[in-house]
Amino acid sequence: MFLIASTFFAIVMGILIFKFRMRETREPVTLKKIILPPVFMSTGFLMFTMPFFRVPWAEAGEAFLAGMIFSILLIVTSKFEIKNNEVYLIRSKAFIFILVGLFAIRLALKWYIGTTVSYLETSSLFFIVAFGMIMPWRLAMLFQFKKKQNEIAI
Template identity: 35%
Template sequence: MESISPVIFMIVIIALVLWRRMRAATKPVKGNGYRLLLPLLFMGFGILGLLNPQLHLTVKEVTLSLLFGLILSVPMIMTTNYEFREDGQIYPKKSKAFIFALVGLIVIRLALRSYLSGLDPAELGMLFYLIAVAYVVPWRIVSFVKYRKLLAQQGSALSQ
C-alpha cells in the first residue's frame, strides 16, 4: 500500500498542474511578467535542505541531478510560448506538446524513483528536489525572457 501512495500523489499533482496550465491559457499574463519568476523565490527555501546533517550526497550525485534537470528543462522551454491575441494582450500559447512533456517528465521521475529506491528517503527527496530546481529555474527564466521580448514588441508597436 505504501508504494501506491506516492503514485496517487503524483497523479494528483499532474492533474493540478494540467488544470492550472489550461486555465492560465485563457487569461492574459498580467504586469511585467515578474509573477513568472515567483516559483524561483519559493523554491529557494528548499536549498536549505542541503544543510541537513543526515544527507550524505556526493558531488557526483548532486552534479548528475542538476545536469539531468537541465536536460529535462529543454522540452519545457521549447513548449512554452506566448502570443498576442485580438484584445491586444499577451497569453500563454496552448500546446499539446507541453502536456506530453510534463507527463513524460513525471513518468521519468517515477521510473527514477523505483530505480533509486535503495537510497535513503531524505537523500532521494533532495536529489529529486535538485532535479526539479534544475529544470524549473531555466524554464521560468527563459519563459520570462520570452514574455518580456513579446511585451517589448507590443510596446514598440503601440508607440508607432
C-alpha cells in the same frame, strides 16, 4: 510504504500542475507569474540544513543537469502570443504528452534510485531535478515574455 505514498503525492501534484498550466493559458501572463514559482520553490533548499537530506555534490550536479536537460522540452513547448495588447501563453498540444512523459521518467527513476539510496536522499535528488527543470524553463519564459512586451511597446 513511503514509496507508495510519495508516488500518490507525485500523481496528485502532477494533476494539479497540469490544471494550473491549462488555467494559465486563459489569463494574461505577468512578470510575477513567471518569476515567483522558482523563487517559492527555492525555499526547499532549506532541507539541506538537515544532514539526512544531504547528497554528494557530484550527485546534486548530475540531478541538476538532468533537470536542465528535461527543461528543454518545456522550453520548446512554451510560446507566447499577443492578444488585446496583452501577452498570453499559447496552449501546446504536445505539452500534456511531454508532462506525462517527464512524469513517467521521473517516477521510474525515483523507484529505481529509491532501491539503492535512502528515501530522504532520493527526495533531495528529485527536488534538485525539479529545480533544474523549472529554473531554465522560467528564465526562457522570462526572455520570451520580455520580447513580446517589447513588441507591444513598439
